[in-house]
Amino acid sequence: MKTFLKVFAFNVAVIAFFLWVGNSIPQLRQDPPQELVLAADAPVEDFVKAGQEIFYGKGTCALCHEIGKKGERCPDIAGAGERAEARVKEERYKGKASNGAEYLVESLHEPTLYVVEGYQPSMPALGRQLSDLEMVAMVAFLQSQGGEVTVNGQTRFPKWRGEGGSAAPAAPSAAVAAPAVALSAGAPGADLVQQWGCNTCHKFDSPDRLIGPSLWDIGKRKDAHSIRESILEPDAVVTEGFPPAVMKATLDGNGFYQKVSLHDLHTLVGYLASLKGGQ
Ligand code: HEC
Ligand code: HEC
Incomplete structure (x- = not known):
């Protein structure tokens, strides 16, 4: 009987361990959503x-x-x-x-x-x-x-x-990299535009212009693809009546292009695409 209990306890411990591993790995992998599951020994x-x-x-x-x-x-x-x-x-x-x-x-x-x-x-x-x-x-x-x-x-x-x-x-290792991902996953688009200073040049809650055009209805004027392009390459298409080069220079200066994570870039684009002018 004693041996049985010992074996039983051991089995419970093993199952609990696998449940724990099973639960923790998908969480690490979940974010960003389309992350590839690449192993170091993959062909x-x-x-x-x-x-x-x-x-x-x-x-x-x-x-x-x-x-x-x-x-x-x-x-x-x-x-x-x-x-x-x-x-x-x-x-x-x-x-x-x-x-x-x-x-x-x-x-x-x-x-x-x-x-x-x-x-x-x-x-x-x-x-x-x-x-x-x-x-x-x-x-x-x-x-x-x-x-x-x-x-x-x-x-x-x-x-x-x-x-x-x-x-x-x-x-x-995934274990070390994970916290950074988890942290950035928490920041919603509205916080990111403050974090990167977009709101010093763009209005997000009214149609007023600042140094750049108001973005409060950008989702009505542009699709996600061209929004992403206006962020990555602001001078490819310059919005009429606004100065070229300042956005790129400012974002370069605060390290946006070097530091922003792909996940945050996606969040930012998704947030802008959702802005439809207060509707
Ligand atoms: C905003 C536009 C833009 C994006 C996005 C971009 N590139 Fe480039 N890339 C360029 C330009 C412009 C050049 C040429 C100027 C230079 O060499 O820096 C270039 C040069 C390169 C070169 C050097 C080519 C050579 O013949 O030596 C490689 C390699 C490259 N890019 C790969 C990539 C990869 C991979 C990505 C995605 C992770 C990427 N690029 C994203 C614009 C871009
Ligand atoms: C120093 C001021 C400045 C900063 C900071 C800035 N922008 Fe801009 N932005 C501009 C100006 C000026 C334009 C219009 C000229 C152009 O198209 O390049 C513009 C254009 C845009 C456009 C295209 C607007 C349209 O009506 O088509 C988008 C989208 C945009 N910015 C997003 C952003 C985001 C997101 C950030 C922060 C990551 C940011 N900007 C930071 C000045 C700025």
Whole structure:
């Protein structure tokens, strides 16, 4: 009987443990909603596929870049893998990234270090918004465009991701990364426009103009896609009667493009799209 009780208690403990694990993992994974479930030991093809999803989805890369077509504002991504290898050998690039994969990571963290000829240095630094594995996926996908995929789930880019060894932004484990996600998930759109100072230039509760146009009915005038574009690239289409460049410069200055998380960007766009002029 005693043995039975011991076994019974052990089983209860095991079941409780699995229930706990089962409940805690989906919570970590839940947010942001479309997060890819990438494991460090996933095959390289999975990383390429995941990178493609990020490119066309939450990475917002496809907002500017096309594949197989040279854009007026942004370079073609076709052949990016091959070109990355060639770039690092160029004289003007000496002393920076040492191989193609590193060049690609760098172009996401510090786009202005190498500005492609014929283009403006207008690419936002989106690198910080990707987790370590998402960055591997992004690089794998870019390399697969005309080049050889040299990264895998074990690859890390500490030079750009770790800020001189501090673990916080590049935290490799879900457990460490989760609290940051949870925190930002709590901030609703109305708080974000204050946090990033959008409300110093835009009215959200009346049609009055400040430095920028009132946004209280922006959801009636623009869809989510063009709202996202006016935030990421304010000068692509300048609203008539308003000054160009100030929004971009101010947001650059307060680190918005470097620091805003993809999740917050989604929340912000969703919030603006919901504003219909006090109706
Ligand atoms: C707001 C527009 C915009 C967005 C969004 C954007 N880019 Fe760019 N990107 C550019 C521009 C403009 C350039 C060329 C100027 C430069 O080199 O910085 C560029 C350059 C690049 C390069 C260098 C290409 C080369 O031939 O060396 C890569 C790689 C790249 N982008 C990848 C991405 C990825 C991946 C994303 C999404 C995570 C992304 N970009 C998002 C505008 C953008
Ligand atoms: C320094 C002032 C300034 C700040 C800060 C600022 N903006 Fe703007 N914004 C402008 C100006 C000026 C325009 C109109 C010119 C243009 O289209 O670039 C504009 C245009 C826009 C538009 C397009 C409006 C339309 O009627 O089509 C949107 C959307 C927008 N801003 C959102 C934001 C968000 C979101 C933030 C905060 C993350 C922000 N802005 C921060 C000045 C600012």
